[in-house]
Amino acid sequence: MTKVFAWALIASGLALTSRVSAEELPGGKCLECHSTLEDGVAELWQDDVHAYAGIGCDGCHGGDPTQEDSDLAKRRGTGYRGKLSAQEIILSCGGCHGDIEYMKSRNPSLPIDQLEKYRTSVHGKLLAKGETRVAQCVSCHHAHGVRAVNDAKSPVYAENVPATCGHCHADAEYMADFDIPTNQYEDYTQSVHGKALLEKHDVRGAPACNDCHGNHGAAPPSIDAISNICGTCHAYNAELFLGSPLAPEFKEKSLADCVACHGKHLITHVSDDWLADEPGGACRKCHETGDEGSDLAVYYVDTFGSIQRSFDEIGDLLARAERKGMDVTEGEDYSEAARQGLMQARTLIHAFSKPVMEEKVTDISQNQAAALEVGYAQLKAFDDRRRGLTISTLLLLLLTLGVAIKIRTLPPLD
Amino acid sequence: MSPKNRKRSLLDWAKDRYPIAQFQDWAKHKTVPVGRGAFWYYFGGITLFLFLIQVGTGIMLMFYYKGSADTAFESVRFISAKVPFGWLIRSVHAWSANLMILSAFIHMFSVFFMRAYRKPRELTWLSGIVLLAILFGFGFSGYLLPWNELAFFATKVGTDIIGIVPYIGKPIMYVLRGGEDVTGSTLPRFFALHVALFPALLTMFMFVHLFFIQLQGIHEPQVWETQPEQRKTMPFFPHFFMRELLFWLITLNVLAALAVFFPAELGVEANPFAPAPAGIKPEWYFLATFEFLKYMPAHVGPIEGESLGLLLISLGGLLWCLVPWIDRGTNRRITTTVMIVGVAALLFLTIMTYRGYFA
């Protein structure tokens, strides 16, 4: 009796702790065979959001899930479709995901315009013409292990998006027939955005491919759109640029605004050299030495150069004072305020206006001057201390002399 | 009373009311031995002088120090940076603390090697050790007060070690810390210890210590017993006093020089949630114990290594206190052994402190 009881206990324990078996997820008899086959479908199905939403294999593939025999399950009349073609895929996914009433009753927060957008994308348009090598739903979301977008293992999780797009777009052989470059992924990984997303894991802040190109309506942004797109995050830079004298000029010459100077995918940290009046400089692409734009660029370079030199001077000065044991926190605070100002000044470049920059530069100079003042004051204070000590020591020596002589005048010891 | 005799009449006025004449008489006859070891006699007075400096600078610091976790660090920075001569008062206070403990050690070891702990000065010896222990308490409690990173973690480590003492260690640690961990609640306790309890205790024991010395006089070199012709003394007033005064003045100047060229550091404010930086160590006078505990194996039989280490140190301390009863001067062998042990102890402490500092 106890033995039976014990086995029953063990069995139920195993049942409770074991993974939800394939039979429990919707799929019926299909999974019975497919869990033994090498295609891995049954295993992937364990992680699929659709499985947990109660959708079975027949939801996309048709067929009769109640039939154990594979021929019977796939016979005519069951609606069995087998493996879907690219065109069938988008209709199958879009059939549910584009149905307002259907989605409203299941997950009202999801968008329902994916198929509509897809049709406007480069992928969608090419597929409509019969090109099946383009991306469709399954290419990015996968077929059987579809995870939520905010699941870190999903191929469309923010951090995974570049690799997913790069799967095709970085494959030169695959892309050979399409007349577009294949270096975007590599460029992106070297860029500040790529490093922020892939190395620093800033999934909320750093853009992946879809943030600029769109998700389902993926297409390279038009020239007119670029300021707006970069401006969704770099709002102030975009605002300044669009209000600057350069914006109408760029529009006239069909230059790609932000991209014209900063690049598309290989967007790196800016250095002051960009503004330099040298052949490689960004401004030199259009401006000649001596014209208004070039003069402004030179002004920028000179100003930032002298600001940087002041920072070096401040750093040395405060370090010197600190080595002597003086407190320089106030100087560091002024220096930090100046650094914040410099960051703001770099943004203000995009206004391409000397008066605007001059105002900020005055602010920065004031803070830097205050920091220097603190440093010099502390060095002077240290010298004052030494001077005070010298005076005090001299007085002490005098006193010592006096006491020593006095001791000598005392009656001798016997 | 005529104006010409005004000065005399003040003294006479006092003499009519208080036993000043007897005091003058006693003072005139107080002597100090002169000889080879006489140089060491100054260190007791120097320790006293440094304590007076601590009281003075400590009271001055209290004019500006704010003893709560939110404000302590900034108030110390304010003293160092903005208060006129605040840097001087603070650095003198920090240096004087170190020099005072050093001077106390020198004084204690010189008393030891001159065997001045013997009858009738056993209680003077004991009270002196109590004074040293109180000085350690001063040092430990005062170190936390700036509430900077180094002090915070050093206090954590130090109170951890107290917690290792069997049975009573954990309750004492809990009361000292004001809770499980070193927090903002620890600071007011340490402040109270530092400015109220320890000064009161120290003053009491100092009076006892000095009173005994005045009653019994300064210990005379042992060699005088066998060679009385070497006997030479110096009146305390004015001869010894003036020399002592000179040493005091020089010490004060040394303190000022140290304050100018090696000012006390402040570092960054304590953050209980940040990880401990590398290289946390206590102040130098605790380094020997700290370093010694590192050499203990994890376990020795059923006893934990650190507990054993503390036990050994405590036993050593106890023996040190009992020296007057171990070496009574009757057995030459015992005396020699005790002296050798003393040299060994001094070497041990020096080497352990050195290693703790540079390792």
Added chain:
Amino acid sequence: MKFDRRSILNWFLGGSTFAWLGSVIYPVLRFLSPPPEQEAAVSSVKATTLTEMEPNSGKVFKFGRKPAILVRRPDGTFVAYLAECTHLDCTVQYRSEKEDIWCACHNGVYDLNGTNVSGPPPRPLDALEVHTQGDDVYVTQKS
């Protein structure tokens, strides 16, 4: 007055004692008299006055060593936060036209409860407490 060695010595001794004492007492007296600059408050800062700050305006000020922002809402009440953006530490500012707090570096937006509502910031702003006393407005650490 006698000008023998003894009295010269005594005068010299007295004089140098006096001078030396002066060099000790002078710093002590300077120390004890209150310095002109008050201590930088870290736990409580008087940020502004009711008359100085209008409704629907913001002010960035120093709180200890960090920047903080005080906002007077259109309804007259105050809120205050540390002004370091939780994304990459730029100093945020008040936008009166939007009645929100904005970070110019990467377009991070916080509502007046300090909640990060848009853009890269991963966390809300650190909140501070505001008390008014008469006409004065004080900002303190959150208790």
